[in-house]
Amino acid sequence: MKNINPTSTTAWQELLDHYKTAKSLNLKEAFQNNKNRAEELTLTDGDFHVDLSKNLITKETQGKLVDLANECRLSDAIDSYFGGEKINATENRAVLHTALRTNNTDSPVAGNISAAIASKEKMFAFVDAVNNGTITAANGQKFNTVVNIGIGGSDLGPVMIYEAMQAYKNDLTLHFVSNVEGDHVEEVLKKINPETTLFVIVSKSFGTQETLTNSTTIRNWFKEKVNPEAVAQHFIAVSSNIQRAVDFGIQEENIFPMFDWVGGRFSLWSTVGMSVALSIGSKNFQGFLDGAQEMDTHFKNSSFDKNIPVQLALLTIWYNNFYKAQSEAVIPYTQYLHRLPAYLQQAIMESNGKSVDRNGDRVTYETGNVVWGEPGTNSQHAFFQLIHQGTKLIPAQFIAFAKAKYNQPDHHNKLMANFFAQTEALMNGKTKEEALKDHKDSGKTVSEIEHLVPFQVFEGNKPTTTILIDELTPQSLGKLVAMYEHKIFTEGVIWNIYSYDQWGVQLGKVLADAILTDIESSKSDGHDSSTNALLKRFYSRNK
Numbered sequence: 001m002k003n004i005n006p007t008s009t010t011a012w013q014e015l016l017d018h019y020k021t022a023k024s025l026n027l028k029e030a031f032q033n034n035k036n037r038a039e040e041l042t043l044t045d046g047d048f049h050v051d052l053s054k055n056l057i058t059k060e061t062q063g064k065l066v067d068l069a070n071e072c073r074l075s076d077a078i079d080s081y082f083g084g085e086k087i088n089a090t091e092n093r094a095v096l097h098t099a100l101r102t103n104n105t106d107s108p109v110a111g112n113i114s115a116a117i118a119s120k121e122k123m124f125a126f127v128d129a130v131n132n133g134t135i136t137a138a139n140g141q142k143f144n145t146v147v148n149i150g151i152g153g154s155d156l157g158p159v160m161i162y163e164a165m166q167a168y169k170n171d172l173t174l175h176f177v178s179n180v181e182g183d184h185v186e187e188v189l190k191k192i193n194p195e196t197t198l199f200v201i202v203s204k205s206f207g208t209q210e211t212l213t214n215s216t217t218i219r220n221w222f223k224e225k226v227n228p229e230a231v232a233q234h235f236i237a238v239s240s241n242i243q244r245a246v247d248f249g250i251q252e253e254n255i256f257p258m259f260d261w262v263g264g265r266f267s268l269w270s271t272v273g274m275s276v277a278l279s280i281g282s283k284n285f286q287g288f289l290d291g292a293q294e295m296d297t298h299f300k301n302s303s304f305d306k307n308i309p310v311q312l313a314l315l316t317i318w319y320n321n322f323y324k325a326q327s328e329a330v331i332p333y334t335q336y337l338h339r340l341p342a343y344l345q346q347a348i349m350e351s352n353g354k355s356v357d358r359n360g361d362r363v364t365y366e367t368g369n370v371v372w373g374e375p376g377t378n379s380q381h382a383f384f385q386l387i388h389q390g391t392k393l394i395p396a397q398f399i400a401f402a403k404a405k406y407n408q409p410d411h412h413n414k415l416m417a418n419f420f421a422q423t424e425a426l427m428n429g430k431t432k433e434e435a436l437k438d439h440k441d442s443g444k445t446v447s448e449i450e451h452l453v454p455f456q457v458f459e460g461n462k463p464t465t466t467i468l469i470d471e472l473t474p475q476s477l478g479k480l481v482a483m484y485e486h487k488i489f490t491e492g493v494i495w496n497i498y499s500y501d502q503w504g505v506q507l508g509k510v511l512a513d514a515i516l517t518d519i520e521s522s523k524s525d526g527h528d529s530s531t532n533a534l535l536k537r538f539y540s541r542n543k
């Protein structure tokens with residue numbers, strides 16, 4: 001991939017100029033002045049309807065942002081991405097999570113795709129056998145519980161999908177143990193019957209402290225509760241480090257390989273999805289992969305002005321680098337997606353939280369957007385106040401599904417009414433006149449009204465993107481997640497950073513190990529005075 005500093009492009013300079021006038025865009029007026037605005041700024045792909053028109057852009061802005069993508073050679077970068085070039089240059093690896101969801105082996109990465117298919121088939125054979133009772137617990141009973149032991153990409157994706165796919169799950173109950181906190185593991189062990197539980201240890205490296213600590217504790221507990229011989233039937237592993245998994249005591253046939261060309265935070269399509277596949281069945285898991293493939297095709301083949309991930313990424317660049325927005329919100333209007341923001345936090349912030357460009361130089365512009373969110377309508381009763389009336393610009397993506405899973409029209413209509421009302425209200429705000437009107441016949445005095453009105457005026461003009469999808473299914477969920485993956489990729493290309501390493505996380509691991517050695521010998525004098533005092537306090541109170 002070419003190393004192009006985005007700020008040195010002509011398009012960037014033009015965007016800087018354009019911003020001087022564009023920043024006074026008033027959305028309400030823009031809609032009044034252009035009856036076709038919604039149509040002109042809406043993108044569709046099958047069941048996805050993505051309305052960008054309530055954003056602080058015009059067709060001209062969009063054109064200039066597309067020029068930026070072209071100058072940054074996004075097209076070549078997409079070819080390198082799907083073509084298996086080692087775009088994760090600092091780790092000398094290709095980035096091929098897209099190879100996990102295609103059956104088309106007529107591709108420059110046919111070898112990777114064939115390996116992915118073989119590994120998926122092994123996973124599906126196991127999933128089907130557990131689901132139909134061919135593979136059983138050591139006592140011959142059907143497994144009724146699965147515990148996924150993993151962290152980061154080996155946890156957040158599977159949890160998010162499991163929660164999202166509740167309407168598709170079978171009678172297996174899943175639990176997730178991720179945090180190294182002993183209390184987390186204890187709380188899960190309290191709820192399960194080891195005799196009918198399958199434990200899935202998920203660790204790409206099989207070297208992550210939290211996962212190995214939890215796995216060891218659970219295995220010891222299991223040996224005591226059941227018997228040591230039964231470990232072979234009750235513990236399986238997903239890893240790219242087969243040897244370490246074997247050394248841990250997992251039978252080789254129960255190790256499901258993953259590949260070094262799939263990054264942890266993009267691995268939910270691989271055998272990392274084992275627990276989820278067990279719970280929704282292989283057919284639904286295949287639907288999830290198929291949906292992602294639909295988005296891959298859309299991303300590869302659509303012109304940039306009609307390309308959903310590209311346009312979403314360009315909006316992020318526009319707000320982040322020109323409006324200087326600090327964060328963006330993702331608000332799914334369904335409880336099923338309550339873990340989507342947490343999942344996206346890793347995918348987005350671990351990928352693009354970088355301050356060094358591809359030449360190894362410190363960037364001179366903002367990268368990596370902060371992302372956060374919670375489901376609507378709950379979040380309306382929590383942090384929406386700040387989006388409506390705070391001082392910060394928080395562009396928000398609103399996601400909803402036209403069709404609900406259960407026939408509760410009263411609920412669904414109310415949910416959707418809120419969904420539409422919020423983006424409209426964020427855009428329109430409330431003028432002084434409108435606020436005054438609300439007090440008509442209120443019985444309040446003029447001075448009481450005048451005192452209140454300034455607090456009840458909303459500036460409006462708050463940007464939102466509406467993503468309206470037909471229905472939450474394995475297919476549409478896969479498509480949605482892939483949409484964000486390609487958005488992340490596009491941002492990384494334009495920011496000229498490496499999106500697929502995470503050296504900052506490694507540093508945290510090393511430092512924790514050093515302090516652990518101190519804690520194990522009750523040492524509290526090797527650090528700064530704050531850390532030394534905190535260690536002392538911990539020793540004295542942990543009794």
Ligand SMILES: O=P(O)(O)OC[C@H]1O[C@H](O)[C@H](O)[C@@H](O)[C@@H]1O
Pocket residue numbers: 151152153154202203204205206207208211264265350502505
């Ligand atoms: O799957 P593992 O090798 O155990 O890694 C788990 C996690 O470790 C680190 O936190 C990485 O930054 C994550 O990207 C990864 O998902």
